[in-house]
Amino acid sequence: MEVTFYGAVREVTGSMHVITANSDKIMLDCGMFQGRRKDSEQKNKEFPFDPKSIINLILSHAHIDHSGRIPLLVKNGFTGRIFCTRATADACTFLLADSAHIQESDANYLNYKTLRNALLSKSKGKSKNNKKSEIAAMLKHEGNKLNVEKITELIKENDLEHIEPLYTIEDAQNSLGYFDRYPYRVPFEIGQDTTCTLFEAGHILGSAVSLIKIKENGRVFRLCYTGDIGRYDKPIIKNPCALFPEEDKNIDLLIMESTYGDREHEAMEDLRPQLKKIINDTVARGGSIVIPAFAFGRTQELLYIIHELYHGGEVPRIPVYVDSPLATNITKVFGEHPEVYSDETVKAFLSIGDNPFAFKELKFVASVDESMVLMRDNTPHIVLAASGMCEAGRVLHHLRYKMHNPKNTILLVGFMAQNTLGRRIHDQGLEYEKSGRKGEPPLLKLLNKEYPLKAHVLKLGGFSAHGDKNEMLRFLKESKLKIKQIAVVHGEEEQSIAFADFLSKNGYSTMIPEPGKTLKLT
Known part of the structure; x- marks a missing residue:
């Protein structure tokens, strides 16, 4: 053997x-x-x-x-x-379906860049911006959506390398x-x-x-x-x-x-009182809490603790939003497997007929339009959105609308890798907090624009x-x-x-x- x-x-x-x-x-x-x-x-x-x-x-x-x-x-x-x-x-x-979608999206974008650069190099007699606009109009449709069929056709015509995804959604299924x-x-x-x-x-x-x-x-x-x-x-x-x-x-x-x-690691028992203080302090300022969170595990653990705090009347019962399609689906999986719950979870929720991942203040954001409305909501609420390291996804837009308001809190609950936006928020935001929030707040660039990081940046360790x-x-x-x-x-x-x-x-x-x-x- x-x-x-x-x-x-x-x-x-x-x-x-x-x-x-x-x-x-x-x-x-x-x-x-x-x-x-x-x-x-x-x-x-x-x-x-x-x-x-x-x-x-x-x-x-x-x-x-x-x-x-x-x-x-x-x-x-x-x-x-x-x-x-x-x-x-x-x-x-x-x-696996989500991973396949990422593989396909990455391949499509890389093919678009390859073709765009090739077409730009062939264009003559026009300004660079005009060339880019014309090429984008040809290679995109329905707003900003890539025209994959057209891109594939032109890559073949121009004898360029066509990048294939590692696997497709069909392969995953x-x-x-x-x-x-x-x-x-x-x-x-x-x-x-x-x-x-x-x-x-x-x-x-x-x-x-x-x-x-x-x-x-x-x-x-x-x-x-x-x-x-x-x-x-x-x-x-x-x-x-x-x-x-x-x-x-x-x-x-x-x-x-x-x-x-x-x-x-930090002790697990410290998480609940720390989260309680963060929610109470933020609501007292009239602000909201943005939590970049991984869809599988971290989101559900946070929902569980928030539900416990609401159940015990320890914090105001402000609306809680999960703004991630993948996190929404994974939360349903959690709800369908009570056989793996701990004795404490059974005692706290199932024994009284309560679902740990369903309470009246909890809302799952389905569409992009709903997400856009939520981003502009200035009333106190909690939003958990992907991605966990702030590199992509809906959380970027919540940060764009919330990070320049000192009433709000950006709560970090996971590891932030080097060279990610999450790491820059972590390092510069926590340093600003450590200084007593004195002087000008740090400026952070996201979605091609700089924003002052006036929101409170806090870290809740122990969630690993x-x-x-x-x-x-x-x-x-x-x-x-x-x-x-x-x-x-x-x-x-x-x-x-x-x-x-x-x-x-x-x-x-x-x-x-x-x-x-x-x-x-x-």
Whole structure:
């Protein structure tokens, strides 16, 4: 038996590993690489093996860095089954379609730019602005919508490179027919003399730790794949599993994430009182709160805590808007899976017949027209909108209308990567707050115009879906798994190295694989 580590090895994205046993090849996740366009584009296009050789795939959870290349795998010849929890399969229905839409939109825009630049270089005798206007009129229709058919036709005529999306919406929809849904703690067959059982990972709705049992050459191997391990005492879902069958606790290899292998998070119990203060202070100023939030997980956790605050009469019950089509669909998935809720959620809401994701002040914004009306609303309200790092989507327009008013609050609840608008709001906004809001506010450019950042910028930490180093160690200790070796993956190299060292000091045998490395178990 052997395991080859192909993705999320000394980096965070692109989770993908392959188990070879009894002549079967079984995949663990099929994630998309994310990062610099050129680097990730090349990694995503090709698999380092023949997709037809994979008999089945185990999907730990629905996040795109774990699931995002499934449509491409199917498109390239995979004919096996994709095993996951019911909630994960339902979330993938929307997440994979959204990813495909992004792939198609990016390809269409790049083709437009290629053609426009080629046509501009051929145009003579006119000003540059006039040339651009004429070309835009030819290549766009229905306002500002790209005329994809015309662009494709002209690219072919001009013998230019036509960029294809990684996969299409049709490819994403086709891949959904390969999913098999399983509840936690129910073993199922995934290959010859090979079974898998899923346990709660506590990361996001439906996330799972996979315990794989393989009989080969007269002995039994047990391999455990954590996927992403969540935090403890989070809203909505259960903690990472601590109860594994006694007969399956001897683990030959644990493949474990290390995203925050050298970090310690803020306490989860601090989130509610902090959010309570932010809402009360903002409403007292007569302002609104704009929250850039990821559609899957972060939005639903915020809704849950706001509902709790409303339920307890701790804050004014101002309107709450979810202005993201994807977040709206994912919130419905959350509402359809009460079987994975924590005991606290059941006690707080289900036991009294209440839905944690439905209260009278909550409204889901469907159309762009509705969103435009909301942007201009100056009465106190809360709006959660995508994207989480403020790089695209409807949140940009809410910021455009709200950021120059000191009554309002921009609440940051997630990681902001370097070179994103969210990071600039984070760095400059928090620095302005730290100075006591003295002097001129920082100017930030968005949608090709500069705006003064007069709104209060606040950060609410502790929302990470990944456990920190102590929480991941807690999972190991409480599970009482007897582990021969831990392969540390899914972390930037410095995080993986730090976490492997941390585990070693706590008595565990660790290794950090290199990309493409094969580990044989004997």
